[in-house]
Amino acid sequence: MEAIIQANNQKRKLLNEKNKKIYEDMLMYIRLSYDKSEEETEEILMELLDHLFILQEEGKDAEELFGEDPQRYADEIINELPKTVSKKRLLLFGMGVSYFFAVSAMFQGLLSIILFYVFNQSEISQTYSVGTVLVNTCLSLGVAALVLYGIIRYLRWSCFKQVSKVFEFVFTGILFGVLPFCLFMFIFYFMPSFGPTITFDVYWFIPIGIVLFFMGQKLRKQV
Amino acid sequence: MAIRSQLLKGILEGCLLAIIARETVYGYELAVKLQTQGIDVSEGSIYPILLRLQKEQLIVGEMRKSPSGPNRKYYQLTEKGKTALQAFRSNWENLKRPVDQLLEQKEEY
Structure with missing residues (x-):
């Protein structure tokens, strides 16, 4: 291939x-x-x-x-053109989800570590509400999938057309950059805390992220 | 000539099967052979048909090195394709004469 x-x-x-x-x-x-x-x-x-x-x-x-x-x-x-076999589609989906969480976890971990060690802000051990985390996770996955779908639709639409660079920059910037970012912020800021809580040190996010990343890699090889 | 009508599509499918039955060919070669036969369709129109014939398992394509260098996809008929070509041939034989006659009689009405 x-x-x-x-x-x-x-x-x-x-x-x-x-x-x-x-x-x-x-x-x-x-x-x-x-x-x-x-x-x-x-x-x-x-x-x-x-x-x-x-x-x-x-x-x-x-x-x-x-x-x-x-x-x-x-x-x-x-x-x-024949369709992809569903097993392959499932693997691709799994790969996408793993990578998404890998990046999210590492980002979260790095941010917290920098906040703590560099700026002496917040605590090294954080408390999370399981319910909130679960709901936020599902919502973010939904938003990410929607953005991805939107990007594909936009790219297909722009084929065989002359699209002005300025229009493209502004339009895609707002639709696929600013809008999802605001949505993520909105979700995380306004979601109430519920469900049982767990407390752990934030640097655990890094190994979790690495494990997820390798899971994604493994799935990718099977596709 | 654009291929919009189902009739034309069906006939073209039969023609491609007939050419591929005679020899193993690749896409461009096939388009040239169609044109030298006097079947004047746009050259690209063979590719959707080739895809469909593969999906129906009437032909198989195989990427191979060509004598002149680049890898090309060569097509050949499967057993199922041979049967389909037979069916097309007999359908065509049965239809050809009556349709011709019908069209020639047109003036008398």
């Missing part, structure tokens, strides 16, 4: 400006149809690239291959 993606990256450089733009839009759009078998997807992308390259050598237009409406053509291809 890696080999075919590498070959694609190399060969793509040989396309002229116009063909490259249209092909890379096609590539992005098709790759972002996330529930399709990766192997079949990469193979068809390679075939299309080979074909386009031959057309270019013959002095023919990309339209000969993709028709007048490339997005419609891409949809036709996506429609015929």
Whole structure:
């Protein structure tokens, strides 16, 4: 799989400006149809690239291959691509969740350690309400999934279009940066404490994060 | 010629099966062979059909080194594909003459 993606990256450089733009839009759009078998997807992308390259050598237009409406053509291809097996999708999901918690735990740990040792703020051992932590965790996962989905939708929407850089910067900055950040802050700030409490030293977050990270790595290798 | 109609899609599927039955080919080669037969469809239209034929297990594709260098995906017919081609052939034989006759009689009405 890696080999075919590498070959694609190399060969793509040989396309002229116009063909490259249209092909890379096609590539992005098709790759972002996330529930399709990766192997079949990469193979068809390679075939299309080979074909386009031959057309270019013959002095023919990309339209000969993709028709007048490339997005419609891409949809036709996506429609015929087989779906990923559900086991693989489950593994990918597990991987995403593990990485998300790994990063959250390490971030939380580092922040608390810096606060304590550098700024002499807060305590080294913290008390957490299990109920609150559980609910917050679920909500954050939901927000993260929503942001990810939104990013994919946006990227697919922007394929085959000329989007102004300023618009893109402002729009994506607010939608995928500011908004989720405020949402996270809102959740953590306003969530009342409930459920039994546990107290432990914050540096435990670091090993927990590392374990979660390796779990993610392991799942990733199985995909 | 864009392939919108189901009829055309079905016929094109049969044509691809017939070409692949004769020899193992890769995508670009297939498009050229279609065109030299006088079947004038846009070159890209074969790829969605190739994907569908693979999904239905009528053909299998295999990445192989080509004589001229790059890896290419070569297609060949499966047993199921051979049966499907037979079915297409007999359907076509049965339909061809009556449809031709019907269309030629048009003037008399």
